[in-house]
Amino acid sequence: MAMTYLPHTEADRTAMLRAIGVATPEELFDDVPAALRCPDLDLPPPCSEMELAREMRDLAGRNDIPEPGYCFLGAGAYHHYCPATVDYVLQRGEFYSSYTPYQPEISQGMLQAMFEYQSMICRLTGMEVSNASHYDGATALAEGVLLALNASKRSRTRVIVSPGVHPQYRNVVRTYLSGTDAEIIGDEAPQADIEALTARLDDQTAALVVQYPDFFGQFAPLDGLADTVHAAGALLIVVTDPIALGLFRPPGAYGADIVVAEGQSLGSPPSFGGPHLGVFATRRAHVRNLAGRLVGETVDPEGRRGYVLTLATREQHIRRARATSNICTNAALVALAATVYLATLGKSGLKRVAELCYHNSHYAAARIAELPGLSVNPQAPQRPFFQEFVVALPRPVAEVNRALRDGYGITGGYDLGRDYPHLQHHMLLAVTEMNPRPAIDRLVDGLRHANA
Amino acid sequence: MTEPTVYELSAAGRCGLALPEIAVPKTNLPEALLRRDNGLPELAQRDVVRHFLKLSQHNFGVDSGFYPLGSCTMKYNPKVCEDAARLDGFAASHPLQPPETVQGNLALMFELQESLKEIGGFAGVSLQPAAGAQGELTALLMMRAWHADRGETQRRQVLIPDSAHGTNPASATMAGLDALEIPSDTRGNIDLEALRAACDETVVALMLTNPNTLGLFEEGIEAAIDLVHGCGGLVYGDGANMNALTGIARPGDFGIDLMHYNLHKTFGTPHGGGGPGAGPLGASAALADYLPGPIIARCGEGAADDGTCRPVMPAKSIGRMGTYFGNFGMLVRAYAYIRLHGTEGLRQNAIHAVLNANYLRVQLADRYPVPYDRRNMHEFVCEGRPDGSEVRAIDVSKRLMDYGFHPPTNYFPLIVAEALMIEPTETESRETLDAFADAMRRIADEAIGDPDLLRAAPHTTPVGRLDEVRAAKQLILCDPAAPDTED
Structure with a gap:
């Protein structure tokens, strides 16, 4: 049987078996207990590439995806414009079919790209050190919390987490800590503000975690927060949005010790939630406790500049049980997408994207606020927001979303009642540069009729 | 040959993308929150x-x-799988859309779960872990919870062979458990006597890679599993080397309780320069309820099953290990890969992976000593000191670049001095293997005749051998050409 991905001819097989000194391929598996060898597997029969392409198109076609610009769902995964340069670079087989650059001389391309990624993330977040990625924003946060616990040499076991942090991130941190004696507090009060959270700082607190802008899209004031947290001997961890940082002051400027973010917005599609990109940046003081790969600059014997993976003694393949983390495979290719995205947009481009998100979302919010029976950000009407806002509806969110979909071809917002009991009938809407004015106007129209 | 960095290429006023004008009435910006640069x-x-x-x-x-x-x-990644993951219906779908609008995604995930259950012999699969190491951590947290539910909170030891990947002990530490190293015997198997001595009421689990990192099938696998189960412990399979066994044997049939699959190894999804991968976790019936979720279930059973799917949390789930549904884009590629291969294709992959590795071992063993010289599976480990020369494994590796090959894994597993760990995979031709073996033999000659040629290698790459000590000492992690911002 000719196998597409196996280059062996019958003559090859025969010669190779003879060289090994066995008569049949089956003999190669003599060590496998005979009774359990070669079970019948009930898998679908194989198909040709052409048949597969059709099947995959059919499967993808079973999803109901709105026209570009008509999705207003965010809540941690966003539609942003992805310049054509990004996939052009990602499709280079030299990049995507390589693995972790353990051998630097033959991997300078990926290493330099990761070095540039680290550099741009440092500048964007206002921090001193960035690693070369985690799986996603939530696991980056979990690693940040572990770093804070370890920084206290595990003498502190409590982490205060704002309820304004993405609910799934909080779930993930809890799972990660389930094997330790550390405890998450703060978010059991769904309306706890920063004053309420800082009131709980004590000598058992390893870190305080806030999101900026928070899960509701709002900027709670960060001025002075780092000083308060540091006075208690704890670290300030800030979850942020890298697109917002094109325009807004970065967490580093407010004294954050660790900044994490979901980097999917930087050049990757939502892709049903993954693969995404865990951005992680911190202060130089923590570099030896950092998890994940780090790329550093060095030279070759002729003095030529080059890049290598560095401080590997932190990592599992060297330090084993005493490593800073178990992470090995990361999200390098998604980080490469972010690198190309940031290089393409650059200083003025990212600022413009952030401005478009800001103005489009505020326009949408203002128009929705005029609708009878609806209110925008009722819990914090004066607080600045970026690209997301809360809408209180007179009807259940699911009903309104169904009407938007059926009548207007619009994917509506996230049902906040799923995570916040006090926010039943509250919808979180995301408006980015991808939602043009006609789409926003249609959303307003749809909301008016769906709630009439 | 040095390429400037993006900061060195930068000039004020340039931009690589034209963006639309702001087409809505502007709203005042909160000045105090803005940055200047x-x-x-x-x-x-x-x-x-x-x-x-x-x-x-x-x-x-x-x-x-x-x-x-x-x-x-590092096998070939079929290109049609890349196209599939980029289809708009997949790539543009949002993870929080209502389930009725993403039935294509959910059906694909359900079918992939079913296929992985069948391939590994497990009762349940969660697609959530983003990588193999995360699958390990997930499994350890599940096993911890399972023991706790049985009132056995005194179990804290995780038994790990000395040939294991570093992720195994690192995962044990992250799960709040203690790693205990078990030595290997003279044939490269886990030492059953040492294992027996360690098996008591403190054992959470044995973590076993099979074939192990020497590329050898654990000859005492059934006895090892019996020993651990006999003391009330569980057995975790590190599925990193599952490419040797697809269609050949099912880890679940041996009594493995949990195992992660590396979709980026066994099922042909690209390695991406270090990631993203995916590390779905298979579980026996006793542990399936503890899997992280959501997992995908059919909405109806029997006659009421109309093929629609929904995400559910397993009854005793340890919770989420990441946002949303795991690395969905990698799941699409792996699903496509399994559809292209079917049972016989996957089995032929394993057979040819093992054929290639044994063929290469036989070609090289007379020049590069193979410490555990018995029939191997998908990979083998030799010493990078050809013919007793003074060069080191790293010198051989760097010289291989000059011959146009990526080097093997160096200095792992730790139980072999100057280790070169070679895994050719099934997608390489006999001609390629012959050319590689030829280069290795020529390098062995050079190691004797001109060892400095190896020590100074590589000679043909954009940069020569890089100073890793200096990198760690001076620690330049951010481009000095990137201007400081005052924010």
Whole structure:
């Protein structure tokens, strides 16, 4: 049987078996207990590439995806414009079919790209050190919390987490800590503000975690927060949005010790939630406790500049049980997408994207606020927001979303009642540069009729 | 040959992308919250493309040539799988859309779960873990919870062979457990006597890689599993080397309780320069309720099953290990890969992976000593000191670059001195293996006749051998050309 991905001819097989000194391929598996060898597997029969392409198109076609610009769902995964340069670079087989650059001389391309990624993330977040990625924003946060616990040499076991942090991130941190004696507090009060959270700082607190802008899209004031947290001997961890940082002051400027973010917005599609990109940046003081790969600059014997993976003694393949983390495979290719995205947009481009998100979302919010029976950000009407806002509806969110979909071809917002009991009938809407004015106007129209 | 960085290429006023004008009435910006400079470089689009094209030319992937990096299964990635993951219906779908609008995604995930259950012999599968190491941590947290539910909270030891990947002990520590190393015996198997001595009421689990990192099938696998189960412990399978066994044997049939699959190894999804991968976790019936979720279930049973699917949390789930549904884009590629192969295709992959590795071992064993010289599976480990010369494994590896090959894994497993761990995979031809063996023999000659040639290698790459000590000492982790911002 000719196998597409196996280059062996019958003559090859025969010669190779003879060289090994066995008569049949089956003999190669003599060590496998005979009774359990070669079970019948009930898998679908194989198909040709052409048949597969059709099947995959059919499967993808079973999803109901709105026209570009008509999705207003965010809540941690966003539609942003992805310049054509990004996939052009990602499709280079030299990049995507390589693995972790353990051998630097033959991997300078990926290493330099990761070095540039680290550099741009440092500048964007206002921090001193960035690693070369985690799986996603939530696991980056979990690693940040572990770093804070370890920084206290595990003498502190409590982490205060704002309820304004993405609910799934909080779930993930809890799972990660389930094997330790550390405890998450703060978010059991769904309306706890920063004053309420800082009131709980004590000598058992390893870190305080806030999101900026928070899960509701709002900027709670960060001025002075780092000083308060540091006075208690704890670290300030800030979850942020890298697109917002094109325009807004970065967490580093407010004294954050660790900044994490979901980097999917930087050049990757939502892709049903993954693969995404865990951005992680911190202060130089923590570099030896950092998890994940780090790329550093060095030279070759002729003095030529080059890049290598560095401080590997932190990592599992060297330090084993005493490593800073178990992470090995990361999200390098998604980080490469972010690198190309940031290089393409650059200083003025990212600022413009952030401005478009800001103005489009505020326009949408203002128009929705005029609708009878609806209110925008009722819990914090004066607080600045970026690209997301809360809408209180007179009807259940699911009903309104169904009407938007059926009548207007619009994917509506996230049902906040799923995570916040006090926010039943509250919808979180995301408006980015991808939602043009006609789409926003249609959303307003749809909301008016769906709630009439 | 040095390529400037994006910051060195930057010039004030350039931008690589035209964006729309603001078409809505503007709203005042909160001045106090704004930054003056976001610190990014400024490049024209052509400069961006040339820069990254140049960088790609300074990188080596499976598509460039032979990449026998042991334990990483650097096989060819079918291109149609890349196309599939980029289909708009998948890529543009949002993870929080209502389930009725993403039935294509959910059906694909359900079918992939079913296939992985069948291939590994498990009762349940969660697609959530993003990588193999995360699958390990997930499994340890599940086993901890399972023991706790049985009132056995005194179990804290995780038994790990000395040949294991570093992720195993690191995962044990992250799960709040204690790693205990178990030695290997003279045939490269886990030492059953040492294992027996360690098996008591403190054992959470044994973590076993099979075939192990020497590329050897654990000859005492059934006895080892019996010993651990006999003391009330569980057995975790590190599925990193599952490419040797697809269609040949099912870990669940041996009594393995939990195992992660590396979709980026066994099921042909690309390694991406270090990631993303995916590490779905298979579980026995006793442990399936503890899997992280959501997992995908059919909405109806029997006659009421109309094929629609929904996400559910398993009854005793340890919770989420990441946002949303795991690395969905990698799941699409792996689903496509399994559909292209079917049972017989996967079995032929394993057979040819093992055929290639044994063929290469036989070619090299007379020049590069193989410490556990018995029939191997998908990879083998030899010493990078040809013919007793003074060169080191790293010198052989660097010299291989001059012959156009990616080096094998160096200095792992730790139980072999000067280890070179070689995994050719099934997608390489006999001609390629012969050419590689020929290069290795020539390097062995050079090691005797001109060892400094090896010590100074590589000679043909964009940069020569890089100073890793200096990198760790001076610690330049951010481009000095990136201007400081005052924010």
